[in-house]
Amino acid sequence: MSAPTSLQRVMTAIELGEPDCVPVVPQITYTTSRLTGITFREAMCSPEKMAEALVAGYRAFGYDGIYVGWESSFDVVAEAMGCTLLVPEDGIPMVAEGVVSDSNDLGKIRVADPERDGRLPVHLRAVELVRKEAGGDVPVFRYVPGPFTLAGLLRGQQKFFLDLMRNPDLVRGILNPATESSRLFAVAAVEHGANIVVVADPLASTSVISPKMFDQFAFSCIREVVTAIAEAGGVPSLHICGLTTPILKKMVDTGTRIVELDYPVDLGFAKKEIGGSVCIEGNVNPIQTLLGGKPEDVEKEARECITKAGGGGGFILSSGCEVPLDAPLENVRAMVGAARKYGRR
Ligand SMILES: [Zn+2]
Numbered sequence: 001m002s003a004p005t006s007l008q009r010v011m012t013a014i015e016l017g018e019p020d021c022v023p024v025v026p027q028i029t030y031t032t033s034r035l036t037g038i039t040f041r042e043a044m045c046s047p048e049k050m051a052e053a054l055v056a057g058y059r060a061f062g063y064d065g066i067y068v069g070w071e072s073s074f075d076v077v078a079e080a081m082g083c084t085l086l087v088p089e090d091g092i093p094m095v096a097e098g099v100v101s102d103s104n105d106l107g108k109i110r111v112a113d114p115e116r117d118g119r120l121p122v123h124l125r126a127v128e129l130v131r132k133e134a135g136g137d138v139p140v141f142r143y144v145p146g147p148f149t150l151a152g153l154l155r156g157q158q159k160f161f162l163d164l165m166r167n168p169d170l171v172r173g174i175l176n177p178a179t180e181s182s183r184l185f186a187v188a189a190v191e192h193g194a195n196i197v198v199v200a201d202p203l204a205s206t207s208v209i210s211p212k213m214f215d216q217f218a219f220s221c222i223r224e225v226v227t228a229i230a231e232a233g234g235v236p237s238l239h240i241c242g243l244t245t246p247i248l249k250k251m252v253d254t255g256t257r258i259v260e261l262d263y264p265v266d267l268g269f270a271k272k273e274i275g276g277s278v279c280i281e282g283n284v285n286p287i288q289t290l291l292g293g294k295p296e297d298v299e300k301e302a303r304e305c306i307t308k309a310g311g312g313g314g315f316i317l318s319s320g321c322e323v324p325l326d327a328p329l330e331n332v333r334a335m336v337g338a339a340r341k342y343g344r345r
Pocket residue numbers: 202239240241242262320321322
C-alpha cells in the first residue's frame with residue numbers, strides 16, 4: 001500500500017482518526033520570502049510572487065499543508081473596508097487608523113467585496129495559484145479575520161477596548177459589517193480553492209479580554225463565520241493567539257473542526273478537555289523556540305507536543321502562531337523532521 005497523501009493525512013486527523021504519521025503544517029507565510037529572495041513588500045501586491053514563495057516553502061520542507069496568506073488577514077480586510085495601512089520596507093504592515101470615529105460613522109462602514117475591494121482579489125488569486133501549483137494532494141489553508149479583531153481595527157484598538165465597557169452598542173454596530181466582510185471572504189476562499197479556512201481572532205484571546213466578554217461579543221460572530229465556511233464546503237479552523245485555556249470548550253461550540261492553540265496552552269490539558277470532539281493543532285513556541293532557538297530545541301519541543309497530543313490521532317503538529325519573519329528556516333525543517341521521526345504510529 002502506498003503512503004497516504006498529505007491531504008489524506010490531514011483529513012484523517014480532522015476526522016479524529018490516527019494517520020500513519022502526525023501531520024505537520026507550520027503556520028508559515030511571509031517567512032518563505034527568504035527562500036525566493038524577495039522582500040515582504042515585493043509580494044504583497046503580486047499573487048504570483050506570493051504563491052511562488054509559499055510553494056517554495058512547501059517544496060523545501062515537505063510539510064503537510066500550505067497556509068496561504070502574506071500578512072495578517074484582518075489587516076488586509078480592514079484595508080479593503082477603508083482603513084489605511086502603514087507599510088514598512090521589509091516588515092509586516094499595520095493598520096494606521098480606524099474608520100469609525102463615533103456612532104455616526106456606523107452607516108458609512110462598507111462591507112468588503114472579496115472579488116473587488118483592496119487587495120482581497122490578490123489574496124484569492126494566490127489561493128488559486130498555490131492550489132494549482134501544489135496539486136490536489138496537499139491541503140490549502142487560508143486565513144480570514146476573526147470579526148472581533150477586525151472590528152477592533154476598524155475602530156482603533158484603544159477606543160475599542162473602552163467601548164467594550166462603555167458603549168457595547170457601538171461595538172455591536174461595528175461587529176455586524178466586520179462579521180459580514182469576514183464571512184464573504186471566507187466563502188470566497190473556499191470557492192477559490194482553499195480546503196481549510198482559518199478564522200484568526202487574536203483580540204478574542206483571554207490574554208486580552210475576559211471569558212465573559214468573549215461570550216458577549218466574540219462567540220456568536222465567530223460561529224457565524226465558521227458555519228458559513230462549513231456550508232460552503234470548507235473545513236473551518238479557529239485560531240486564537242495567546243492563552244485560550246478558559247475558553248477551549250466555547251471554541252469547540254463555534255462548530256469549528258480544528259482548534260489552533262498557541263504556546264501558552266498546555267496541549268495535554270487541551271487534549272483531555274476537547275480532544276474527543278475536535279482536532280487540535282499546535283503549538284511550538286514561535287518566538288522563543290522558532291525564532292530564538294536552535295534546531296535541536298525545536299525538535300525537543302515538537303516531540304513534547306506529539307507526546308502530549310498525538311496519541312490516538314486528532315492532532316496536527318504546528319507552530320503556536322505565525323512563524324516569525326526572521327526565524328531561521330532550519331528550525332522549520334527541524335519541526336517537520338520531528339513529526340516524521342516521532343509521529344509515526
Ligand atoms: Zn496566533
